[in-house]
Amino acid sequence: EAQVTQNPRYLITVTGKKLTVTCSQNMNHEYMSWYRQDPGLGLRQIYYSMNVEVTDKGDVPEGYKVSRKEKRNFPLILESPSPNQTSLYFCASSPPGGFGYTFGSGTRLTVV
Amino acid sequence: GQNIDQPTEMTATEGAIVQINCTYQTSGFNGLFWYQQHAGEAPTFLSYNVLDGLEEKGRFSSFLSRSKGYSYLLLKELQMKDSASYLCAVNYQLIWGAGTKLIIKP
Numbered sequence: 001e002a003q004v005t006q007n008p009r010y011l012i013t014v015t016g017k018k019l020t021v022t023c024s025q026n027m028n029h030e031y032m033s034w035y036r037q038d039p040g041l042g043l044r045q046i047y048y049s050m051n052v053e054v055t056d057k058g059d060v061p062e063g064y065k066v067s068r069k070e071k072r073n074f075p076l077i078l079e080s081p082s083p084n085q086t087s088l089y090f091c092a093s094s095p096p097g098g099f100g101y102t103f104g105s106g107t108r109l110t111v112v
Numbered sequence: 113g114q115n116i117d118q119p120t121e122m123t124a125t126e127g128a129i130v131q132i133n134c135t136y137q138t139s140g141f142n143g144l145f146w147y148q149q150h151a152g153e154a155p156t157f158l159s160y161n162v163l164d165g166l167e168e169k170g171r172f173s174s175f176l177s178r179s180k181g182y183s184y185l186l187l188k189e190l191q192m193k194d195s196a197s198y199l200c201a202v203n204y205q206l207i208w209g210a211g212t213k214l215i216i217k218p
């Protein structure tokens with residue numbers, strides 16, 4: 001089944017404790033992206049990747065890092081999480097041309 | 113600046129038709145996407161418009177006017193399962209509206 005797999009689904013952590021949210025897709029998509037979704041604000045892009053070893057900042061990259069060492073994986077790293085990073089996070093992938101993302105199931109992160 | 117506007121919430125009756133509007137202001141335009149998102153779930157792709165006009169796909173249709181910076185999503189024969197948020201996005205999904213929560217009443 002074609003899908004984007006995100007883990008974990010839920011995570012509660014403390015301020016300053018490094019964490020990684022994993023994202024993997026099995027569709028051989030070049031384009032992958034991370035978003036956060038907050039009430040009333042819609043989806044905001046954090047980082048995106050056009051292909052292996054090619055990443056770039058989206059609208060809200062501060063406090064986040066990504067890597068794209070393999071085509072299928074695109075982890076999101078929070079080196080020192082803060083409470084304002086409490087949010088719902090989505091990973092997504094698409095083929096070239098930007099047609100129709102496939103989204104992961106989401107990760108609800110709470111930083112206390 | 114770049115932004116997308118959608119109504120926050122709409123209510124419609126089962127079996128009826130509803131039109132959800134989206135207006136956008138962007139520097140450049142590469143196409144407009146509509147997604148459906150049920151509460152607590154991931155968005156799912158509905159449609160993509162890059163040229164002016166109406167694209168029909170079953171009960172759902174999407175319209176685009178590039179000169180007016182305007183799109184709408186038309187849902188016909190509404191079903192209870194259509195209760196969801198509908199998200200509008202432009203330019204390879206870099207810019208998103210906050211979404212329209214659609215409530216369907218029996």
